[in-house]
Structures are given as C-alpha cells and as structure tokens.
Amino acid sequence: MKPGRSAVQRWTQRSARDSAGRARSPPPLRVEMKCIVGIGGMTNGGKTTLTNNLLKVLPNCCVIHQDDFFKPQDQIAVGEDGFKQWDVLESLDMEAMLSTVQAWMSNPRKFARAHGVSVQPDALDTHILILEGFLLYSYKPLVDLYSRRYFLTVPYEECKWRRSTRSYTVPDPPGLFDGHVWPMYQKYKQEMEANGVEVVYLDGMKSREELFHQVREDIQNSLLNHS
Ligand SMILES: Nc1ncnc2c1ncn2[C@@H]1O[C@H](COP(=O)(O)OP(=O)(O)O)[C@@H](O)[C@H]1O
Ligand SMILES: O=C(O)c1ccc[n+]([C@@H]2O[C@H](COP(=O)([O-])O)[C@@H](O)[C@H]2O)c1
Numbered sequence: 001m002k003p004g005r006s007a008v009q010r011w012t013q014r015s016a017r018d019s020a021g022r023a024r025s026p027p028p029l030r031v032e033m034k035c036i037v038g039i040g041g042m043t044n045g046g047k048t049t050l051t052n053n054l055l056k057v058l059p060n061c062c063v064i065h066q067d068d069f070f071k072p073q074d075q076i077a078v079g080e081d082g083f084k085q086w087d088v089l090e091s092l093d094m095e096a097m098l099s100t101v102q103a104w105m106s107n108p109r110k111f112a113r114a115h116g117v118s119v120q121p122d123a124l125d126t127h128i129l130i131l132e133g134f135l136l137y138s139y140k141p142l143v144d145l146y147s148r149r150y151f152l153t154v155p156y157e158e159c160k161w162r163r164s165t166r167s168y169t170v171p172d173p174p175g176l177f178d179g180h181v182w183p184m185y186q187k188y189k190q191e192m193e194a195n196g197v198e199v200v201y202l203d204g205m206k207s208r209e210e211l212f213h214q215v216r217e218d219i220q221n222s223l224l225n226h227s
C-alpha cells in the first residue's frame, strides 16, 4: 500500500526562537496519511454490503458510491441489442466522481465534516476513502489513486440469481442480464487484466462476516506497515 503522506510540521531555524530570543518548543508532529481503498467487482458480488460493514469500524472513513454517478435515464444510450447500456463507463459521470475524489484528497477533514463523518483528533492523522462500485478500475484518471484495489466475484449462476432478487431504480427488462450485464462485466474485467491493473480478488461466496474480517484485517495491516 502506498498512502499519500504530507508532514504538516514546519520547524525552521527562523521560527525556533520567539521575538525575545527564547527557545520555542517544537509543535507536535502530525503526519497526515491518506489512503484510497477500492471495493470493486461484479454486480451483486457484495460490494455495498462489505463497504457498509467496513464503514462502521474504520477510523476517519468516508465513502463514495459509483452508483450515485449514473447519468439520467434519458442520457443512457440504447444499443443495437435494444437494451439501454447501463453497464458501460459512458453511462456514468466519471468526471464528477473524480472531482469528488479530488475534493476528499485536498482536504479529507473538511470532506468528512461535510458528509457527517466524525473525525478523531489524533496525533497520527489517518484518513481513509472507500470507493465502491462495479467499474472502479476502468477509468484511467482514477486507477493509480488506489492504495488497495479489491475485486469481488461470484459464479455466474449466483450472480444471476442475486440480481433477480434486486430492485434497481430502473428495473431490469427481461434478458438484460445475459444480453448486456454479464457480457459487459466480462469485457471490462478482461480489459482490466490486459492492462495489468493489480487487484486483490475476493470470493463473494464467503459469508458477509468472513469477508468483512478478511478485508478489515488486510486494510489495518497495510496501514500499520506504512505508519
Ligand atoms: N457474502 C454474501 N453472501 C451472500 N449474500 C450476500 C453476501 N453479500 C451480499 N449478499 C447479498 O447479495 C445481494 C447483493 O449485495 P450487494 O452488497 O448489494 O452487492 P453489490 O453492491 O455488489 O451489487 C444482496 O441481496 C445482499 O444481501
Ligand atoms: O442505480 C441506478 O440508477 C441503476 C439504474 C439502472 C441499472 N443499474 C444497475 O446497477 C448496477 C451496478 O450496481 P451494483 O450495486 O449491482 O453493482 C449495474 O449493473 C446497472 O445495470 C443501476
């Protein structure tokens, strides 16, 4: 994991003494560490469930859900197959998502406050941002920003079954899963692999608890190794 760091201590020769020439004690050292974690992978792999569980325990942790950046329905293209093309990168306003990530990067404390996340006052200033969504690693400007990229998968039959139980804001028309959702999932995953994007695969067939403990431990170990 390669978290961004910025030492906030500025202790120069000039400021080491006050105006009367008395030695000043140095300000407390505060090291700010920022870490972006991706919870990506296929639709119905369990991304939102896992993310919500992590949010409850990770310190100073904000979240950005990719689903919040779907374009309005009338801007979604209709393919030659007759299906609205929801599962392509162009159906998402990725520029807006990137701007939101940049707002967090420039001031994670302010971002947390604005989003109702309580920030712990601590000498070791660690901030975590979780990005959660089904096409996290296919948008070039974001791909190198992650400290850790997780990728949840389940077998085809399980994915199709779980999807049939979901109700999205726009319900799936008959045949969408096999005609559009699954082929697009395969296409983007193949591209990601061909581009050499490193991900940590997670078996979405494990229990919710097991996934939660596995990922929490992994994130915490990574943070410790870099603090
Ligand atoms: N580890 C799991 N085992 C079994 N079912 C799960 C697991 N995680 C999530 N689910 C269920 O699968 C469905 C999709 O979960 P969700 O977290 O919304 O997935 P995603 O955000 O990847 O589409 C939901 O019905 C959820 O309750
Ligand atoms: O959220 C929406 O407005 C929305 C509208 C239409 C479709 N979706 C589906 O949302 C899926 C991604 O969300 P998720 O939680 O299943 O990973 C993706 O496969 C889309 O087909 C989502």
Ligand SMILES: [Mg+2]
Pocket (backbone or CB within 6 Å): 047, 048, 067
């Ligand atoms: Mg989801």
